Amino acid sequence: MSNKPLTIWQLAVANIKRKPLRTAGLIIIxxxxxxVLFAGGILxxxxxxxxxxxxxxxxxxxxxxxxxYDEGVEGIIVKGEPAYFYFDKSVETELEKVEGVxxxxxxxxxxxxxxxxxxxxxxxxGFDPETDFSIQPWISEVYSKDIKDGELIIGSxxxxxxxxxxxxxxxxxxxxxxxxxxxxxxxxxxxxxxxxLVHLFGAAKEKGLTFIDTIDPESSVSSVxxxxxxxxxxxxxxxxxxxxxxxxxxxxxxxxxxxxADDLDGLVSVIYVFAALFLVVVLIMLVIVFSVTANERKKExxxxxxxxxxxxxxxxLVITEALLICxxxxxxxxxxxxxxxxxxxxxxxxxxxxPYLQPGIAGVFGIALLALAVSLGLGPLGSAYTAGRLxxxxxxxxxxxxx
Amino acid sequence: MTVHLEIKNLRKDYKRGETVFSAVKDVNLxxxxxxxxSVVGHSGSGKSTLLNLIAGLLLPTSGxxxxxxxxxIISSDDKASRLRNTVIGHIPQGQSLLSNLTVFDNVxxxxxxxxxxxxxxxxxxxLLTGLGIGSLAGSYPNSLSGGEARRVAIARALINKPAxxxxxxxxxxxxxxxxxxxxxxxxxxxKEGTAVIMVTHDQRTLNAVDRSYxxxxxxxxxxxx
Numbered sequence: 001m002s003n004k005p006l007t008i009w010q011l012a013v014a015n016i017k018r019k020p021l022r023t024a025g026l027i028i029i030x031x032x033x034x035x036v037l038f039a040g041g042i043l044x045x046x047x048x049x050x051x052x053x054x055x056x057x058x059x060x061x062x063x064x065x066x067x068x069y070d071e072g073v074e075g076i077i078v079k080g081e082p083a084y085f086y087f088d089k090s091v092e093t094e095l096e097k098v099e100g101v102x103x104x105x106x107x108x109x110x111x112x113x114x115x116x117x118x119x120x121x122x123x124x125x126g127f128d129p130e131t132d133f134s135i136q137p138w139i140s141e142v143y144s145k146d147i148k149d150g151e152l153i154i155g156s157x158x159x160x161x162x163x164x165x166x167x168x169x170x171x172x173x174x175x176x177x178x179x180x181x182x183x184x185x186x187x188x189x190x191x192x193x194x195x196x197l198v199h200l201f202g203a204a205k206e207k208g209l210t211f212i213d214t215i216d217p218e219s220s221v222s223s224v225x226x227x228x229x230x231x232x233x234x235x236x237x238x239x240x241x242x243x244x245x246x247x248x249x250x251x252x253x254x255x256x257x258x259x260x261a262d263d264l265d266g267l268v269s270v271i272y273v274f275a276a277l278f279l280v281v282v283l284i285m286l287v288i289v290f291s292v293t294a295n296e297r298k299k300e301x302x303x304x305x306x307x308x309x310x311x312x313x314x315x316x317l318v319i320t321e322a323l324l325i326c327x328x329x330x331x332x333x334x335x336x337x338x339x340x341x342x343x344x345x346x347x348x349x350x351x352x353x354x355p356y357l358q359p360g361i362a363g364v365f366g367i368a369l370l371a372l373a374v375s376l377g378l379g380p381l382g383s384a385y386t387a388g389r390l391x392x393x394x395x396x397x398x399x400x401x402x403x
Numbered sequence: 404m405t406v407h408l409e410i411k412n413l414r415k416d417y418k419r420g421e422t423v424f425s426a427v428k429d430v431n432l433x434x435x436x437x438x439x440x441s442v443v444g445h446s447g448s449g450k451s452t453l454l455n456l457i458a459g460l461l462l463p464t465s466g467x468x469x470x471x472x473x474x475x476i477i478s479s480d481d482k483a484s485r486l487r488n489t490v491i492g493h494i495p496q497g498q499s500l501l502s503n504l505t506v507f508d509n510v511x512x513x514x515x516x517x518x519x520x521x522x523x524x525x526x527x528x529x530l531l532t533g534l535g536i537g538s539l540a541g542s543y544p545n546s547l548s549g550g551e552a553r554r555v556a557i558a559r560a561l562i563n564k565p566a567x568x569x570x571x572x573x574x575x576x577x578x579x580x581x582x583x584x585x586x587x588x589x590x591x592x593x594k595e596g597t598a599v600i601m602v603t604h605d606q607r608t609l610n611a612v613d614r615s616y617x618x619x620x621x622x623x624x625x626x627x628x
Contacts, residue, residue, distance in 0.1 A: 001505065001507045001508075001540060001541055003522055003524045005515055005522075006508060006511060006512055006514075006515040007515065011504075014503040014504060015503060017503065018502070018503040299497075299499070300501060302495065303495050303499045303500075303501065304501075304516075305460060305484075306458065306460065306487070306493040306495045306499075307487075307488065307493060307512065307513045307516055307559070308484050308485070308487045308488020308489070308491075308513055308516045308517060308563075309484060309488075309516050310480050310481045310484035310485075311480050311484075312480070312481065313484070313516065391480075
């Protein structure tokens with residue numbers, strides 16, 4: 001027998017233990033709410049982060065690729081689906097002359113198939129350090145020196161060996177730096193200067209990659225990134241480029257982002273609507289369960305009133321019980337959701353096919369706290385009706401009618 | 404601590420649709436510390452309503468309840484509950500123990516329903532021993548006999564040393580032997596200065612009380628013992 005004071009808290013604990021099945025059922029329902037809220041929160045924030053990251057990483061106003069390869073370049077950037085396509089390098093020089101174009105920089109794409117480093121094919125992106133304005137600003141955040149021939153910069157999803165080296169097409173390369181995660185397909189890319197890319201290209205050819213037999217890497221590029229002069233309209237420059245030469249597909253990066261943003265908004269809206277509906281259904285369910293439970297407990301409440309418990313005290317007891325249930329359920333649901341969602345974030349990002357960048361520890365913690373707070377809030381909300389009834393003076397009479 | 408309870412013209416009306424009926428009609432009653440009285444009546448006669456009015460669980464339609472000359476009709480639920488917890492010991496009808504608490508916790512529960520300093524444990528053991536159920540402190544209500552459960556309810560009603568003890572059908576479902584024992588206990592409690600008011604329809608208890616009243620259709624009348 002414990003001599004500890006008999007507080008409302010202890011009474012509430014004893015009460016919820018008395019009906020273990022009902023308590024477990026309510027805890028599971030609240031845990032599901034917390035699970036959905038946390039998972040939905042992480043999902044929506046990660047998608048928004050991914051989109052922001054992609055916007056920042058693109059760095060160009062226009063992307064020019066061979067006709068028919070707009071989906072290919074989008075696949076590289078958004079989903080990390082390796083692709084290769086080429087046109088003549090002279091396009092770069094021609095684009096420089098187009099009215100409204102401030103600067104251009106070409107990139108060269110190559111894919112590996114199954115290499116030691118990666119379980120998935122890798123996208124190589126070669127860039128010209130002299131003209132590049134898209135990749136080097138990001139590289140400079142993790143690597144301040146010039147990138148030498150034979151050096152690679154790798155995306156966050158690629159892992160080098162313990163000596164910081166990677167082997168492609170039978171040859172080893174030094175990894176100079178690893179980029180920060182972006183949540184986009186670019187995390188699965190390997191960057192190098194054009195000389196290194198030409199070397200890789202030759203090695204690939206020697207290893208029998210027949211699809212590049214007809215390509216001359218010295219005179220070919222895969223895409224040209226274009227920056228506009230201030231004051232020029234995107235549509236106007238796009239028109240000028242199309243008029244300058246045939247066989248070019250011009251992609252407005254803003255439109256690409258807007259398209260993804262539309263997909264993302266649709267998905268996030270579905271998540272929010274589902275979470276809100278689920279929350280309302282559970283809240284109604286809790287109101288009903290607490291109300292029915294209070295009816296079953298008329299005799300107990302009548303006794304407590306007779307012994308000197310005020311209506312407020314009974315209301316506090318019921319709310320404390322609800323808070324306990326929602327606290328346990330909310331914590332359990334948030335923890336389980338965190339374990340599942342955070343462990344499978346790469347898989348979820350891949351399956352969604354959208355830029356997906358998980359928030360940092362502070363962000364995850366904030367979403368967990370929010371999920372827990374909303375779950376806890378279900379307690380007072382769900383039991384408020386019952387608590388209000390118990391707070392009425394003549395409740396004892398109503399209770400006696402049930403005897 | 405002895406008390407003087409005076410009830411004057413107490414009335415409690417209820418509305419059923421358009422009809423108003425009086426559960427308690429102009430009741431007058433005086434009880435002093437040390438008195439042991441009973442109110443006898445059939446089910447629905449208004450005796451439990453009278454008990455609930457005295458306990459402050461219900462507010463009367465009219466009339467007065469005076470405790471040592473001061474009105475005990477308190478509109479604030481908090482204050483009325485505090486008065487009930489400190490001045491009144493209540494033994495509700497039937498099985499009223501909380502099934503999820505031990506006998507020990509059931510008895511000390513009223514001590515914690517108002518702000519109080521100290522630890523009532525020694526007093527709980529003393530009460531349980533005095534009522535002959537000291538060995539049951541760690542037991543749960545579902546393992547007790549009807550007589551034992553009623554004694555635990557009495558111990559619980561006495562834990563805050565009340566000036567008035569209200570007992571609602573305290574001998575219902577009890578055999579003659581247990582009924583006699585409970586009546587002896589009430590007599591002993593009254594002798595120690597507590598005013599004991601019992602409502603019952605059990606005629607076996609009439610010989611134990613100092614005064615008995617009859618309640619019929621809300622009207623209280625004297626009944627000679």
